[in-house]
Amino acid sequence: MTDRLAFLILCLLAPQASARTFEVGPSKPFEAIGEVPWERLQAGDTVRIHWRPEAYREKWSIGAEGTETAPVHVLGIPNEKGDLPVIEGRDAVTRPELDCPGGPRSVIRVGSFNAKSADQTVVPRHVVIENLEIRGARPPNRFTGRDGETPYLKHAAGIHIAEGFAVTVRGCVIHDCGNGLMSGGSETLVEGCHIFGNGNPGSLYEHNIYTSGSGMIFQGNRLGPLRKGCPGNNLKDRSAGLVVRCNWIEGGNRQLDLVDANEHHAPLSREPRYRETIVFGNVLIEPASDGNSQIVHYGGDSGQEEFYRNGTLRFYHNTVLSFRKGQTTLFCLAGSGGTVDCRNNLVWLANPHAQLQLGTGQGRLLIAGNWLPERCSPGPGAPKSPEITGLSSSRHGRDPGFLDPVRFDFRLPRTGSAAHGTALALPDNFLKAHAPDFQYEVHQRRTARPPETRHLPGALVQIGD
Known part of the structure; x- marks a missing residue:
């Protein structure tokens, strides 16, 4: 039995009350992000994705339920220069056991699973996504999922919060997608991110940020110009309880489209x-x-x-x-x-x-x-x-x-x-x-x-x- 398989079995058999840490990267127990048991994460678990020279060409869904004091944490670990681990949507693969809806709409999706090994009644709660660089969710890029090789939709996002309560996106870099970030969740916090270079040429309908939820807070973010030739807005929102504070917002058809x-x-x-x-x-x-x-x-x-x-x-x-x-x-x-x-x-x-x-x-x-x-x-x-x-x-x-x-x-x-x-x-x-x-x-x-x-x-x- 390999050390990696033994570690995985130990994690899956661990008592439910024990928070676990999953290390992903070169010379780590998990070499690929898809090896993490995403459908079995529980409150307090942390997935640490370590920087490596080449991008992780993977996409996945997060459907876990954390708590206010013990969130589920997906954390990128930068190298000594501060470079973040890169998640590349172009030519990405997703594990076939996770039959997640909306695959062509994102690289990282937050929402309930549609997998036999997952609790389909769980709505994600108290999830933190931090310190990742995410790119490539747009046409003509493609990924390989449950239906084989599949193109991304025009409105695909680097991160798509399809549903969820108290999801935090912190310190991420999101670019070269249709929409940088999309959210329909509630009590969502986006802070300290650099979101730029998104959109589709000639289309008014994709933006750096596009949200429609309840209780959206944006703070401390740098929102840069969209991709060249892309006439979308920088931050487009349809939410209740929107707070936009202390951000740097540069360019876009409109800086704020509320x-x-x-x-x-x-x-x-x-x-x-x-x-x-x-x-x-x-x-x-x-x-x-x-x-x-x-x-x-x-x-x-x-x-x-x-x-x-x-x-x-x-x-x-x-x-x-x-x-x-x-x-x-x-x-x-x-x-x-x-x-x-x-x-x-x-x-x-x-x-x-x-x-x-x-x-x-x-x-x-x-x-x-x-x-x-x-x-x-x-x-x-x-x-x-x-x-x-x-x-x-x-x-x-x-x-x-x-x-x-x-x-x-x-x-x-x-x-x-x-x-x-x-x-x-x-x-x-x-x-x-x-x-x-x-x-x-x-x-x-x-x-x-x-x-x-x-x-x-x-x-x-x-x-x-």
């Missing part, structure tokens, strides 16, 4: 938190010739207004940087029942001849305590402009006093900035739930932001001397 749950996800539209969307502390970058001119789209896109968000987008302490030569539009509001509460943001146009348009569409737009460009207009005029109030409390200027914009250092100094004192107090109920005590740190990290800097607009301030 639309309706539509008839396919109607229960989400009935959740109370569907009516409040939180976006704060982000750096949103509009390249010179990328996508349309809109930064944020809020409300809906299905044409069925009964499903539109029709609530409040709280857009606080964000830094918006546009390199367009012409007009940049900050908000596009869809539906007459929506409100954007836009406070304490900093909008900067690199080109002195460019212009900012605050909003287009319907609904209401509160503009308060922001630093805005000198060349700034409310909107295109009735009936294509939202109702705008509070604009007189914002400041207008050309140079807010960034530390070093030439080197992409868009922090404001703690004192001496032209933008000093622009920001206003935020609502108490927001501060209790989402106090802006952190800021994005280049790259994929968050650092503490002192409360005494809240008088400065935007997402980034100088910390220390």
Whole structure:
């Protein structure tokens, strides 16, 4: 009996209360990811996938049920240079014993199994996927599964959370897929990831991130431009209870496309938190010739207004940087029942001849305590402009006093900035739930932001001397 087989038998016969560790990689008990008994993982188990020079050409499904104190952890172990283990979807194989649905839609799938050796009633809970580089889930790439060689679908994702509660994706790099990450789970956390270079050429329907769940949180992520020639959005969301905080979001048809749950996800539209969307502390970058001119789209896109968000987008302490030569539009509001509460943001146009348009569409737009460009207009005029109030409390200027914009250092100094004192107090109920005590740190990290800097607009301030 080989050492590897003996280890596998020992793991499978271990008492259910004992957390186990499965080591995958060169000279480890498991040489291939598919050798791990994925259909038998239990609370507290950890799968450690070690870096190796060649990519792991494998794909699999995670259907385990962890607990809050003992999650199921899938952990990539980098090499000494910090390189993550690579999971390659192109020419990947998946173990035939795992008859998992939706194979052509992902490299890593989180969802219940359809395998004789698995508990088909289990919905994954408390699963952590960390420190993996995932790529290759898109046409014309193919994989070998239960139906033989199979092409990926256009909307295939590097990670697809088909269902699940309290799933965390942390520190992963996802690129060269149709959609980078898709989620329909609840209470999902995505943090510290680098997601870029996804999409399909000429298609508006695939994005770096596409989510429709309950309780989505994105924090500390770096979301880069999509693949060349791919006109999808950077982060497209149809969720209830969405929080987007302290991220770096660069490019896309729109940086944020926050639309309706539509008839396919109607229960989400009935959740109370569907009516409040939180976006704060982000750096949103509009390249010179990328996508349309809109930064944020809020409300809906299905044409069925009964499903539109029709609530409040709280857009606080964000830094918006546009390199367009012409007009940049900050908000596009869809539906007459929506409100954007836009406070304490900093909008900067690199080109002195460019212009900012605050909003287009319907609904209401509160503009308060922001630093805005000198060349700034409310909107295109009735009936294509939202109702705008509070604009007189914002400041207008050309140079807010960034530390070093030439080197992409868009922090404001703690004192001496032209933008000093622009920001206003935020609502108490927001501060209790989402106090802006952190800021994005280049790259994929968050650092503490002192409360005494809240008088400065935007997402980034100088910390220390």
